[in-house]
Amino acid sequence: MLDKPASALRLRERLLDSERLMEETGCYDGITELTLRNQDPLKFETLHTKLRAYCVSAREMARRISASPGVREVGEMVVAIYTPEGDAIALSNGIMVHVHTMSRFIKWMIKNNYEENPRIREGDIFANNDAFIGTVQVPDVMDVVPIFHEGTLVGWAGAVCHELEAGGITPGGDVCLAQERFTEGLFVCAEKIGENDEIRRDYVIRCERNLRMPIYWVLDEKAKVASCIDMRESVKQLISEIGLDYWVKVSKEFIEEGRRAQLARTRQLTVPGIYRGHTFYGHVTAGKPGFQLLGDPDWLYNIPIEMEITTDGKITMDFEGTQPWGYHSMNCTPAGMDGGMFVTLTQHMNFEGLVNDGAWMATELKLPHGTWTNPDNEMVATATSWALLLPAYGVFQRLLSRGFIARGFVEEAFVGQVNSPMIEMGGESQYGTPFGMAHFECAAAGSGALAIKDGLDTAYVGWNPESDMGNIEVWEQSMPMVYIGRSIVPNSGGAGKYRGGCSFVSTWLINKTSHLRLHTSEHSSRVFDNGGMCGGYPAPTCQKHRAVRNSNIHELAAKGEPLAHAPGIDPHVSDYEKNIGGDHVVVEGPYITSPHKSGDIFSHSYNGGGGYGDVLERDPIKTAWDVENGFLTREAADQVFGIVLKDDADGYPVADIDATVKRRAEMRKQRLARAIPVSDWIARERGRVEKADFAPEVKKMYASAIKLSSRFTRDFSDFWNVDARSIFTPGAKS
Amino acid sequence: MTSYSKEVIRDLAAGKLPWLQTRRIMSAYKDDDRFFKIVAVYQDRVAWKDPILLPVSDHLFICQSGDERITRCECGHSFGDYRRNWKLNAAINVRNTEEALREIYPNSDLPDPQWMEIREFICPQCGTLHEVEAAAPGYPIVHDFEPDLEGFYREWLGKPL
Numbered sequence: 012m013l014d015k016p017a018s019a020l021r022l023r024e025r026l027l028d029s030e031r032l033m034e035e036t037g038c039y040d041g042i043t044e045l046t047l048r049n050q051d052p053l054k055f056e057t058l059h060t061k062l063r064a065y066c067v068s069a070r071e072m073a074r075r076i077s078a079s080p081g082v083r084e085v086g087e088m089v090v091a092i093y094t095p096e097g098d099a100i101a102l103s104n105g106i107m108v109h110v111h112t113m114s115r116f117i118k119w120m121i122k123n124n125y126e127e128n129p130r131i132r133e134g135d136i137f138a139n140n141d142a143f144i145g146t147v148q149v150p151d152v153m154d155v156v157p158i159f160h161e162g163t164l165v166g167w168a169g170a171v172c173h174e175l176e177a178g179g180i181t182p183g184g185d186v187c188l189a190q191e192r193f194t195e196g197l198f199v200c201a202e203k204i205g206e207n208d209e210i211r212r213d214y215v216i217r218c219e220r221n222l223r224m225p226i227y228w229v230l231d232e233k234a235k236v237a238s239c240i241d242m243r244e245s246v247k248q249l250i251s252e253i254g255l256d257y258w259v260k261v262s263k264e265f266i267e268e269g270r271r272a273q274l275a276r277t278r279q280l281t282v283p284g285i286y287r288g289h290t291f292y293g294h295v296t297a298g299k300p301g302f303q304l305l306g307d308p309d310w311l312y313n314i315p316i317e318m319e320i321t322t323d324g325k326i327t328m329d330f331e332g333t334q335p336w337g338y339h340s341m342n343c344t345p346a347g348m349d350g351g352m353f354v355t356l357t358q359h360m361n362f363e364g365l366v367n368d369g370a371w372m373a374t375e376l377k378l379p380h381g382t383w384t385n386p387d388n389e390m391v392a393t394a395t396s397w398a399l400l401l402p403a404y405g406v407f408q409r410l411l412s413r414g415f416i417a418r419g420f421v422e423e424a425f426v427g428q429v430n431s432p433m434i435e436m437g438g439e440s441q442y443g444t445p446f447g448m449a450h451f452e453c454a455a456a457g458s459g460a461l462a463i464k465d466g467l468d469t470a471y472v473g474w475n476p477e478s479d480m481g482n483i484e485v486w487e488q489s490m491p492m493v494y495i496g497r498s499i500v501p502n503s504g505g506a507g508k509y510r511g512g513c514s515f516v517s518t519w520l521i522n523k524t525s526h527l528r529l530h531t532s533e534h535s536s537r538v539f540d541n542g543g544m545c546g547g548y549p550a551p552t553c554q555k556h557r558a559v560r561n562s563n564i565h566e567l568a569a570k571g572e573p574l575a576h577a578p579g580i581d582p583h584v585s586d587y588e589k590n591i592g593g594d595h596v597v598v599e600g601p602y603i604t605s606p607h608k609s610g611d612i613f614s615h616s617y618n619g620g621g622g623y624g625d626v627l628e629r630d631p632i633k634t635a636w637d638v639e640n641g642f643l644t645r646e647a648a649d650q651v652f653g654i655v656l657k658d659d660a661d662g663y664p665v666a667d668i669d670a671t672v673k674r675r676a677e678m679r680k681q682r683l684a685r686a687i688p689v690s691d692w693i694a695r696e697r698g699r700v701e702k703a704d705f706a707p708e709v710k711k712m713y714a715s716a717i718k719l720s721s722r723f724t725r726d727f728s729d730f731w732n733v734d735a736r737s738i739f740t741p742g743a744k745s
Numbered sequence: 746m747t748s749y750s751k752e753v754i755r756d757l758a759a760g761k762l763p764w765l766q767t768r769r770i771m772s773a774y775k776d777d778d779r780f781f782k783i784v785a786v787y788q789d790r791v792a793w794k795d796p797i798l799l800p801v802s803d804h805l806f807i808c809q810s811g812d813e814r815i816t817r818c819e820c821g822h823s824f825g826d827y828r829r830n831w832k833l834n835a836a837i838n839v840r841n842t843e844e845a846l847r848e849i850y851p852n853s854d855l856p857d858p859q860w861m862e863i864r865e866f867i868c869p870q871c872g873t874l875h876e877v878e879a880a881a882p883g884y885p886i887v888h889d890f891e892p893d894l895e896g897f898y899r900e901w902l903g904k905p906l
Binding site: 278279280282283284285286287288289290291293311313315322413416417418419420421422423462463464501502503506508509537538539542543544545546547548549551553554555580581582623624625626627644646647650651679680682683685686687688689690692693696699700705706708709712713726727730731 | 754757758760762764767770771775777779780782783784799800801802803804832833834835836837838839848849850851852853854855856857859860861863865866867869871872873874875876877878879880881882883884885886887888889890891892893894896897900901
């Protein structure tokens with residue numbers, strides 16, 4: 012082992028030295044042996060538990076300082092403790108995505124000589140929300156403070172909150188209309204925002220004058236700084252107890268142990284090999300007010316992923332073949348891609364033992380330059396990078412799950428996360444004041460199914476393992492809308508032996524405002540942006556928005572007439588259209604339109620998860636329960652699952668098992684009668700491929716993938732036995 | 746070391762284990778003998794004798810069939826050499842019209858069949874739906890999984906294949 016005391020090297024040299032040691036030894040910071048762990052494992056584990064307790068406690072305390080329902084109610088915050096070089100040692104629960112993005116932020120400051128200028132001193136506070144430095148998107152604002160012990164930098168404490176308002180071209184944090192960096196809102200680019208444990212007044216003034224709802228951002232800053240100081244003081248106290256040298260060594264052993272644990276876990280739970288999957292995202296903005304024609308308005312994104320697990324347990328994810336970055340807000344930086352990887356690993360594999368940056372070090376991401384995963388232009392917008400990140404890491408979850416199934420750990424197989432479209436708003440509040448916010452009830456979508464049970468209903472998003480939709484009453488305090496409905500969306504989970512978790516839909520009456528801007532983001536159109544597994548179907552994730560302008564709801568209420576509280580189950584005519592008078596609006600994809608006012612009605616539905624297994628194997632009794640409780644319609648039970656229901660004496664649905672067995676046998680026959688050999692289908696489809704007989708957006712998708720990826724071109728050409736380049740990019744140089 | 750009976754693993758794989766017991770298994774340290782135990786469970790389930798080498802889906806297994814290693818359906822149908830994409834030897838039903846998509850999504854907004862289709866990969870013998878792909882028209886069929894079978898047995902299981 013390279014047994015090093017607290018280093019006198021400058022930080023930048025220490026960081027480069029640490030990276031060199033990792034390169035040379037394959038172990039974090041050159042730690043080839045876990046000496047302290049071997050000497051006294053109990054002390055080792057106890058110390059890590061203490062660090063984790065510092066983090067959890069600091070986060071819970073800080074949430075009480077925040078004014079944001081996103082942080083207070085839904086827990087959009089995470090805190091962590093880092094080594095001097097910026098590697099995470101321990102972290103709290105919460106939005107763990109940012110544990111590694113903060114690591115990038117610290118390393119960026121070190122590599123950019125912050126020691127020289129603006130200097131790193133005790134009591135300093137640094138903030139960042141620039142995704143090219145180290146975060147996911149503009150609303151993810153992070154603060155870090157250095158931890159000094161007797162004049163030596165011994166670590167960092169860091170905290171992130173997702174801000175509900177970022178001051179961009181559209182209100183909210185996930186600024187859906189941002190098409191370049193310059194419209195995303197207030198940027199803080201690795202800036203020293205405070206000294207002597209105090210946030211600078213001029214920084215606060217800048218926030219106050221550039222945000223629609225500065226109280227959220229500013230009080231979140233105070234919450235984060237409080238949590239960092241709390242962790243810093245705890246760590247200093249700990250060092251005074253265990254000694255500086257022990258701290259320096261043990262903090263790094265924690266990370267190396269985390270790295271080894273991740274490799275061991277991969278070897279324990281999976282099977283080595285190559286895993287492949289893909290997903291898609293439809294971006295439809297043509298004709299929507301506000302979108303500048305900087306590029307094509309409608310775009311179909313393909314997201315192919317090839318994952319390799321080697322026999323040493325390393326996981327590599329390769330995004331080759333995906334689409335280029337674009338003039339929209341869905342681009343992602345490598346920091347964001349890291350964050351997605353980290354939060355997925357911590358939920359699916361690294362949930363036991365020492366959760367820290369070691370897990371990330373046992374993996375590798377291949378992010379092709381010029382694609383949305385790694386833009387070759389730092390002016391691009393990333394405000395809604397989750398739009399593509401979530402479908403992508405849903406694929407990752409399915410790929411890992413394939414490995415769990417092969418290894419026999421069926422209880423860990425999980426069809427994965429889905430997109431969680433978000434509502435953002437601003438304008439005049441119900442109090443007559445300017446306001447802006449993101450509505451975070453989206454933090455409770457349906458999850459994908461498991462290989463042994465249905466998915467979670469309204470209880471999971473990939474980006475926050477503490478998923479929570481928040482209380483209606485709390486949201487109503489913050490916006491000029493009141494709920495007239497919040498209910499399960501029937502059939503919103505993908506069908507399968509085990510169905511995906513269902514989502515919910517909310518319906519609001521716009522109230523006490525003359526000017527309410529409502530926008531939505533992370534909302535895929537025209538395609539499924541998730542998938543099923545092992546015969547399960549994808550969840551229906553291309554739902555439209557429904558609104559009623561100038562509704563007669565107050566008249567209906569005065570007369571005691573029935574209202575509509577959800578869109579209903581007729582895809583052609585909603586319950587709003589059936590029951591409520593006014594100007595009915597149906598909008599595909601992101602909701603970008605003119606402002607609403609009191610008396611209008613707006614609805615927004617969230618996504619369910621994909622299904623697992625053959626639908627014809629679903630339990631009929633469970634299905635009857637699902638129908639009774641609104642998770643499935645009778646129509647779906649019969650038509651999709653082949654389950655015959657009848658009513659009991661009280662009118663509740665019960666499964667007719669004998670009739671179901673017969674119906675399913677018939678459906679299986681129909682399946683076979685309808686299907687053709689894949690070889691016949693390929694022969695038939697080849698003609699269509701040769702003629703490029705596809706929608707313009709599909710052709711454009713192929714042309715873009717072919718331009719960026721020789722592997723995609725080769726795979727496409729080999730599969731169809733065609734020359735993909737001459738079909739989709741005629742005249743282009745090869 | 747954590748270990749469960751074959752009966753427990755059988756019920757777990759069948760989704761029949763009570764949730765509280767399942768939950769405890771999910772929270773506990775993993776059982777290192779799981780792989781061979783679950784293979785034994787699957788071997789009991791299938792009607793054929795070829796030794797299962799690796800489960801690859803809900804009803805698909807790589808097995809040793811004479812000198813060959815093939816992907817086989819639980820019903821016995823062979824999809825050929827395990828290194829080739831089994832889907833190429835399946836039957837397929839493609840849903841690329843609103844009418845065909847509506848059969849699966851009776852009460853929801855539908856994707857645009859010009860942008861997306863559903864491909865159902867079916868066992869031509871028993872009609873089991875083994876996999877569903879949601880893909881843009883023209884997208885090559887994906888080869889989901891190419892296991893390193895030799896490396897897995899040799900280096901991770903420490904047993905001959």
